[in-house]
Amino acid sequence: MESYIPIKICDLSPFQTLDFDVYILLLSQNKYLKYIHRNDPIDNTMLLKLQGRGLHVLFVSSKELDAYKKFIAHSLSAKFKNPAYTSEQRIAMVKKEAIQLIENLETMSEGSDVSTWTQNCFEIIMEFIYQISTVDSMEKMFNDFTKNTEEGSPFIKHSMQTCALSVLLGTLLGIHEHKELTELAIAGLFHDLGLKNMTAAAQQKYFRGESLTVSEKLQIQKHPADGAEKIKSMFGNNIISQDVLKIINEHHVSTSVNAYPHNASLAELTYLTRIVAIADCLSRLVMQDGVFAFPLIVSKLILIQQRDLYHELDMKILNQIKTVATQQWEG
Numbered sequence: 226m227e228s229y230i231p232i233k234i235c236d237l238s239p240f241q242t243l244d245f246d247v248y249i250l251l252l253s254q255n256k257y258l259k260y261i262h263r264n265d266p267i268d269n270t271m272l273l274k275l276q277g278r279g280l281h282v283l284f285v286s287s288k289e290l291d292a293y294k295k296f297i298a299h300s301l302s303a304k305f306k307n308p309a310y311t312s313e314q315r316i317a318m319v320k321k322e323a324i325q326l327i328e329n330l331e332t333m334s335e336g337s338d339v340s341t342w343t344q345n346c347f348e349i350i351m352e353f354i355y356q357i358s359t360v361d362s363m364e365k366m367f368n369d370f371t372k373n374t375e376e377g378s379p380f381i382k383h384s385m386q387t388c389a390l391s392v393l394l395g396t397l398l399g400i401h402e403h404k405e406l407t408e409l410a411i412a413g414l415f416h417d418l419g420l421k422n423m424t425a426a427a428q429q430k431y432f433r434g435e436s437l438t439v440s441e442k443l444q445i446q447k448h449p450a451d452g453a454e455k456i457k458s459m460f461g462n463n464i465i466s467q468d469v470l471k472i473i474n475e476h477h478v479s480t481s482v483n484a485y486p487h488n489a490s491l492a493e494l495t496y497l498t499r500i501v502a503i504a505d506c507l508s509r510l511v512m513q514d515g516v517f518a519f520p521l522i523v524s525k526l527i528l529i530q531q532r533d534l535y536h537e538l539d540m541k542i543l544n545q546i547k548t549v550a551t552q553q554w555e556g
């Protein structure tokens with residue numbers, strides 16, 4: 226006789242496709258109803274709806290238990306949640322997988338099969354958000370996500386930092402919506418993808434804050450549009466939202482004469498773009514010192530404010546962040 230085995234909703238991620246059906250239990254009728262059909266990509270709103278109703282358990286048929294076990298064995302999120310790992314080991318795994326994700330995206334060509342990449346992307350992002358939003362100390366989060374990344378390229382370090390900082394700053398500013406945190410994380414991770422069109426030497430110079438040649442400057446000006454275009458051509462608008470593409474495209478918009486792209490208006494920037502822009506500047510400033518430690522974040526925030534270093538940044542948001550960060554640092 227067919228029976229049903231409970232599974233955890235948190236093991237499923239948006240855009241995954243399963244080779245088994247998933248059921249919900251209708252308590253009032255004591256009936257199992259097919260909720261996620263095999264081979265249908267999992268819709269994020271479906272998952273959010275269930276979580277909104279306080280549901281944490283779904284079911285698979287006992288006949289398909291082997292398929293479910295196989296899925297779990299290959300699933301990144303299940304790997305992250307393995308209780309055998311310490312929190313440090315989990316963070317190390319997330320970092321390693323995030324690096325893979327960025328590197329794979331660079332080498333993917335248009336028309337590639339993007340489903341595995343997409344699935345991994347959402348699983349990693351969800352773990353990033355989980356790790357960051359469950360840590361109540363900005364200092365601990367910053368140190369956890371920046372230590373042990375010294376071996377990576379400046380581009381990788383900066384992408385990871387901007388991702389983690391965007392989510393952290395968003396959380397500090399009171400954003401708890403999963404959709405918004407996901408957008409902050411994805412935009413933070415891929416905001417500078419367009420820099421990959423430059424040589425490694427030019428990237429190094431950019432991250433060190435050294436002066437660039439005229440042609441390098443031109444390439445820098447194109448990187449927001451290049452990055453957004455690359456992602457759009459790979460995924461269309463369905464997987465990476467328009468809002469994320471907008472953040473990537475506009476993360477350097479400012480009132481300054483050196484701003485790019487020139488046709489965007491500062492007043493039209495979304496709240497999330499302003500947060501990613503602050504995270505981006507903080508990470509670049511910290512990288513220029515070559516030291517990755519939380520106290521630098523607070524001192525850089527103060528520096529930005531005192532000298533009006535990046536006048537494209539939203540000073541009201543920056544002030545709020547500085548207040549919370551200083552409180553945390555002074556404990």
Ligand SMILES: [Fe+2]
Binds near residue numbers: 477
């Ligand atoms: Fe950038």
Ligand SMILES: [Fe+2]
Binds near residue numbers: 383387416417505
């Ligand atoms: Fe950046």
